[in-house]
Amino acid sequence: MATKCDCDQYELRTAFFQSFREDEVSLFCEEKVEKAYSRGDIIIREGEGIKYFSYLRSGLVKLYKTDAAGKDQIITIACPFDFVSLLGIFSETHHTYSVSALEDSILCCIDISLMKGIAMKNGRFSMNLMERLGAVSNKIIQESLEIRKRNTHGKVAYILLKFSKGIYDSLVFDLPVSRREIAENLGMTTEGVIRTLSEFRKEKLIRINGREIEILDDAALERISSFG
Amino acid sequence: MATKCDCDQYELRTAFFQSFREDEVSLFCEEKVEKAYSRGDIIIREGEGIKYFSYLRSGLVKLYKTDAAGKDQIITIACPFDFVSLLGIFSETHHTYSVSALEDSILCCIDISLMKGIAMKNGRFSMNLMERLGAVSNKIIQESLEIRKRNTHGKVAYILLKFSKGIYDSLVFDLPVSRREIAENLGMTTEGVIRTLSEFRKEKLIRINGREIEILDDAALERISSFG
DNA sequence: CGCGGCTTTGATGTTCATCAAGTAAAGTGG
């Protein structure tokens, strides 16, 4: 399932590593492998040793933790060019969360010690990496605070708008997650999510067809998201 | 309020920057200033431009956001040798949260561009910094997830144990925060916090005297924290 | 002294989780 990297260097440099020197880009691409996963595949299991530094090239994945009772808590949903490796990557030896594919996904992976080696030798690269990792972690913290302060209606409106504007950039989209996963992300129950979606439907704010969602009244959802 | 740095280099190197070269430690200490704050002082206001990279040398501070309605949401409480600057420091130009002193505190601050300069030139230092920043951010994310999954009793038990074991290392301690601030940290109401504390008191799990708390039944609190 | 902020308790009501039951959809094995 791992294939040689074929993503072009231009993409790599614009998306991530403006500070790469020519020889480093070459080295990086030489060593980097792509791994393809299907929807539902578990990519990383909590507790596994950290082997790779990786980012999402295409698709969609969820980062989550499983508690003693077997219940999952979704930390965040990562989009292309988000890092799958969060900051723990440099301070931990083992993954503190699991990762699985919500859609067919391609990850670009590079050996963690090689990554560290490059970072050690190139301060600019380190800084660049820190900026990017920092932005991703910050986003997670911010989002967590945003979700926490909302009531159930606000939470559901928030995540619908996130999918619509943040991820798919369209008023019509297929939810990449089950109702249960939405609940695990928002800190609600599955029934609560379903009930809220149904209410939005009855109030003609959205149209629902299985996992397909159409946002009919964007402004109202924004209001609910801000207020609730 | 700013004075020349007098913290010794040993402390600095063991706590943070094992990878500092001699000349860098000197440069760092040359440029670094200490700032003293009194309980209640606001150290950083959300929205201000980022001037310094800083860490807490002594005391206790809270990081928080204020919403449109004027309500505060406490992101985390930082202990000595935690960074006050989170990761945003390298990806943002302005602070995304406020910081204020819960106890009299001393911050060590260094000009942010100087910091970047050192990081650019010394990859090992960058890596070191990333490890530390990563650990702090990770801790915040983990803690946020821990709090989110608990009910009110579990939340309050969790924070009491955090103060007892994580911060003061004692069964008796003075709460550094008001009931309202606990509520802002846990995502509860002030009354809810008070009520829960009273219940713990009635069940003889804790003794309360104003802000002084004594933990009487550690095991029971642990149980409530794990279960609830 | 009096004002405002912090703390506390009680009464009330809303929100939301839980439980139960049923339908639809999707995967599994013969």
Place this chain on the structure above:
DNA sequence: CCACTTTACTTGATGAACATCAAAGCCGCG
């Protein structure tokens, strides 16, 4: 390909958890 099982989705009824509202005491500070 179809019976079978499992998982996802949906709705309603119920009750518990928790926020909100109200009132009063306390303390520090100008």
